[in-house]
Amino acid sequence: MGAYPVELYIYELSPESQIWCRDQFLQVLSAEEELLHTSIVVHGTEYSYGENGIEEQEPKLRPQCEDEDFEEAVTSIKILGRTKFTKSEVEELVAKLRKDSTWFSYKFNPVEHNCHHFSQMFIKLLCGEKVVLPLEVDEFNKQLLSYRDSWIDEFYEGENLPRNS
Secondary structure (H helix, E strand, O other), X not given: OOOEEEEEEEEEOOOOOOOHHHHHHOOOOOOOOOOEEEEEEEOOEEEEEXXXXXXXXXXXXXXXXXXXXXXXXXXXXXXXXXXXXOHHHHHHHHHHHHHOHHHOHHHOEOOOEOHHHHHHHHHHHHHOOOOOOOHHHHHHHHHHXXXXXXXXXXXXXXXXXXXXX
């Protein structure tokens, strides 16, 4: 049984980008702030989580994107570990994850349940509990969380909905 490399792709989304997840993050961040998207690549397939649930495609190819600059948006590719899972075993694992309601498309939330959370979970399944995402991704998620309360307040204020205290 071999050990296959597992890579993390980090995308920095430009202010001009038409990529759907950029709009999701802009619900909580300003256009001037760094916007990151992550995915996991194993056995030549890129896996990520977003508006369509768990997605897979050839690395750096996003057919749902309107702009052609997504390939250039990859700012970093890091080998985070190695997995003993074969390609077919990874495909079976992804099929099971797709049936898990945790990763259904409607559960996506740009702050609390996003592509970075999926990347962290998936890398741990593939490589073991000790493997973590790089600091820059962790810091980006912390930044998103720091905006959470003001984002929620704005939502409730705009909708004139009562908040549970």
